[in-house]
Amino acid sequence: MDLLEAKFKMDYPGFTLDMELNLPAKGVTVVFGPSGSGKTTLLRCLSGLDKAPSGYMKIADQVWQDEEIFIPIQERKIGLVFQESRLFPHLNIQENLLYGYQRTLPAERNLHLDEVAQVLNLEALLKRRPEKLSGGERQRVAIGRALLTSPKLLLMDEPLASLDMQLKAEIIPFIKRIVNEFKTPIVYVTHSMNEVLQLVDTMVVLNSGKVENIGSVEEVFSDVRLREVIGDEQLGAVLETSVLEHDEEFGLTRLDFMGQVLNVPRQNIPVGQSLRVHIHSKDVSLSTAPLAGATSVLNILKAKVEKVGVLDPKGYSVDIELDAGRPILATITRKSLANLNLQPGQPIYAHIKAIKMIHEGEGMQ
Amino acid sequence: MDLLEAKFKMDYPGFTLDMELNLPAKGVTVVFGPSGSGKTTLLRCLSGLDKAPSGYMKIADQVWQDEEIFIPIQERKIGLVFQESRLFPHLNIQENLLYGYQRTLPAERNLHLDEVAQVLNLEALLKRRPEKLSGGERQRVAIGRALLTSPKLLLMDEPLASLDMQLKAEIIPFIKRIVNEFKTPIVYVTHSMNEVLQLVDTMVVLNSGKVENIGSVEEVFSDVRLREVIGDEQLGAVLETSVLEHDEEFGLTRLDFMGQVLNVPRQNIPVGQSLRVHIHSKDVSLSTAPLAGATSVLNILKAKVEKVGVLDPKGYSVDIELDAGRPILATITRKSLANLNLQPGQPIYAHIKAIKMIHEGEGMQ
């Protein structure tokens, strides 16, 4: 498989970036980390804007940087969306959008103005100048401009930070399409967990210029040690399911997860296609017996207790690792723990109180 | 009560802002709306940066703009955080932070450099120049700079957009403190529902330059018509509760909501103090009988069915308005609806699958 290998060390007074990356050069790699952790610096090194001394970078057998070689940015065929929009003030929106497009060989162009302008909702603005745009509009132009270069590698620095959820819900599928259709690998910086969940294939967690964790989304999200970085609420299982059938009468879609069934509101996805769902550890409650009485809690998974987490004397909840074919995480209260008297290996019913479908337009904030 | 009254009409080619606002001049007014809906334009008019012809603005009996009067921005004693950080490139961070501070009468200063730098985590950067800062660092300096003018009215345009959740969790309480301690009214633009929920007292929803809805958070969030703008997932009840007691053994805090009890993980809030909680309509399930068997679903409210929503033939779920002293919204599937056979006035058990505490550091994404 194609790899993106990189090794950079940059020294600023008061900050050192020092990291070695070994990523699949396909799909979306999300770079995640607190403000000032070095995300932008990393993108600058990857793009060739900054040259880390004695750095190394190789993508799909092409060496972009080593002791002797340094391919300048304009020859790397990358698309770069900066954190600030950086539009050219002397060009109107259309000219801005086409700047890189015109500098791409016609044979290599895989996107065109009309489509990009339409998806990014820029059609009415094409003749306007950047200074007459709103913040979010400018950001969208910057995204469009980078996409229109039909890059071989796309680097995006918080591209959707100033956009509302409806726009995000329209743009994210478009970004996914670029990944799937044109096989463009993307390195994507964001602070938004929703963007992470919808886009991520590989996740890189940075802190103070170092790589804290790197791996698939399942690994990273069920890593209890990353609670701080990822956020309490987001910890949990990310499961790959496939669409089993649609229940048109009740407006439900049934998903197959390792032979068990999950019911979710009707999703507009063909049967057989896969769907990623996110089950927050806080949304999993446990019971020893199935529930009596009619209830709208429709999703109950049979599982086994794998491991009861350490109860921090000052904490009020505890993480229970379950095995339902794939690891599932449940965070329950002290009181529940006392009631349940859990033992490793014990069969248990996991009530899934909420399932987050991670696909187009869903779950955006 | 002090009011902020404003009436503006601005014409740009292709966009017209036309609105009349009547807001309490206290607490946080969140301005919410899609990209390009006129949020920044509104702030520019309120601040006096732009002068809407024949506009009108009055705050707490002071007229800032009418046919004759137009108080220039520098005399309005406002704090303005722009969408872009707009730091002065020729000044270092400390000088940037102090620029407005030094132009504020010492007697009127209610915040000082040390405290602001500490809360915004800028202490290590004070001697650096803006161009050597990361995007989020710059944004924080911009916030600090505005706060240090000890303004009488604070206007903030997506101030936390590029910050990670930990920083947000530290800054939001600080902003609340400013509201509470110094009684500074804030007009706050954001796309993030979490910020809205944590800060909002009054909510203004904009669309295409017009006011779509305006009101208290309870009203706006349970307005089913705003599903599009607010986002499916966020619709629900926002309830004011107060802390009843802490259960140290099980790490629980019990909240009093109109005589009923809600159990939430131990909150670090004194008994008797109020706490706002958000119950998403999707997190409420209904049952006709109480549950049997041990369960970690601890919160069940007794309520009455108030109104069964219209079942859109193409929809797969339906909104049920409940009355539990305050309106509560439940969104259940078609299938559940069929099982439950709900009638208005019927007593019902609302299982609260998840409660979102809206206070410091909680619920940030």
Next chain:
Amino acid sequence: MDFSLMDAEPIWLSLQLAGVTVMILLALGTPVAWWLAQTRSRFRVVVEAMVALPLVLPPTVLGFYLLILLGPHGWVGGPVKALTGSALSFSFTGLVCASTLYSLPFVVQPLHSAFETIGKVPMETAQSLGASRWDAFFSVITPLARRGYLTAMVLGFAHTLGEFGVVLMVGGNIPGKTKVISIEIYDRVEVLEYTQAHILSAGLLIFSFLVLLMVYSINRRLPVQVT
């Protein structure tokens, strides 16, 4: 040596003239350039065009017209004479007036260009932080326009130092009063005193070079980027 004494005066006079002129030019050019950068008035282009005009006339000819204007019967010199007893021509003050007019474009243009490039954002931002327009101008606009000021000062100073056509005409080459170094060198060349002309020229060049080197070094040490 008598030689050095004789030469010190024109040099000193030149430096004084250039110094005073540059100061006046900055004081005068700043508001003009600022107005040009701010106004949406139709007159803007007219004023813009007029500012460059003094350059178009040959210095001696401009000097000739200034001589008439500043002389005892001139529109400016006449009233001044009525007030103070002497006209402006053939005086240091007259030289300053003439140099100011002639070097005006070198100061107004770079400042105008700097102010325009700065745009309205920094002023808005400063005002939003409670600064008055004056305050904001001096605490934000001026430092951001530093390169513009540098260009203006260097061009203004050097040009005043080197100019002699206008100065010769208006000042009248009076030793100790209006005989500046450029005229002195010119005279030496005229009478084929090449060696002394070379010495004076070399001195002037070296001196100016050192001054400029100093100015640019200081400028370089100050933080550069103003984006």
Next chain:
Amino acid sequence: MDFSLMDAEPIWLSLQLAGVTVMILLALGTPVAWWLAQTRSRFRVVVEAMVALPLVLPPTVLGFYLLILLGPHGWVGGPVKALTGSALSFSFTGLVCASTLYSLPFVVQPLHSAFETIGKVPMETAQSLGASRWDAFFSVITPLARRGYLTAMVLGFAHTLGEFGVVLMVGGNIPGKTKVISIEIYDRVEVLEYTQAHILSAGLLIFSFLVLLMVYSINRRLPVQVT
């Protein structure tokens, strides 16, 4: 009338000289200014200081040194004469060389200032979109430096038009070849033909004014803000 015929030539020559000089200056000044704005070399300040030096010398004196340099025995004129058969003094080419040197600071300084203000962000951005440095320079930097170019062109053109000290010395006042309008006006004043001097001056001023008005109006119509 014979009068008008007689006068047309110097005007035409002046315009040619100013035009050619400005073009050469832009071609020459752009790389110098760009280098100055980009380099971190210690020589930067030296070059910066040197660029302003031609201004410091009185034009006639500078002209005198150029006369030597460009003449048949000069370092430049000598080799040129050996190659082409005639030296550079007393020729249009010589005038262009002299004017170029003398007006260099007026072009380099505003461009340098413009390039420095633009900073490195636009270049970075253009390169990230696949533009080579050359391409980016012409498609992004040049338009962003428009005000700088305007200033450079106006100052360069006007100064070349008005200058006569250097031109007189190097050119030798040969009608149709090196007799430019500034010399013509100067001569008229010298020989007390004031009326004709007035007419020529007024003509030159009005013409320049109209040209400048046009230039600034076009500039104004182009989008302004470059922040």
Next chain:
Amino acid sequence: EVYVAVASNFLNPLKEIATGYKQDTGNRLILISGSTGKLYAQARHGAPFDVLLAADSKRPALLEQEGVGVVGTRFTYAVGALILWSLDPGRVKGGDSLAQMNKEKLAIANPKTAPYGRAAQQTLEGLSLWKKMQPFVVRGENIAQTLQFVATGNATLGFIAKSQLKDPRFKLKGSSWEVPIDQHDPIFQQAILLKPGFSNDSAKQFLQYLQGPVAKKIIQNYGYRFLED
């Protein structure tokens, strides 16, 4: 003190005279040099000159008419002589040296602005060379610049003032031909007392001194003639 405005070409002789004058009378001369045209314009517009020593007779006469000069004080203090000169020792042998110009330059002062220039033109016309010489002629702003054209090797030949050739400080070598006095209108250099000098006795005294034997000797050494010659 006397403010003396002097045409550039007479500056060096006048400096010598001034030294003598100071020794003899104790009065100091302040010398202001420039082209006659410039000095004239300045005098007309209020320059504080006591005395003008012009390079021609036209402008003093004008000043007298216009009431800036004191009527009756105008006199010719020197008559200039024209020299054809070249740096090349063998180049100039006589008037016919001009005939063999080949890609060379002939420097003259501008006939319009400088008396020596007009004299040079008349000389060439007399030799019927004026038209033929046109391609070779370069014009200096004044006679000093004309000399520089030749002295720097840019022009092979030049019509300069005899006073320049004779100037001990210039130390000019090469070959020369003195143009016979009848080949051109005489170059009368006139002096006049200006209004500001009317009340300055030293000024009048200086004008006397200029016509005295000491001054005349110096003037003669520079190759000038006098009206009486």
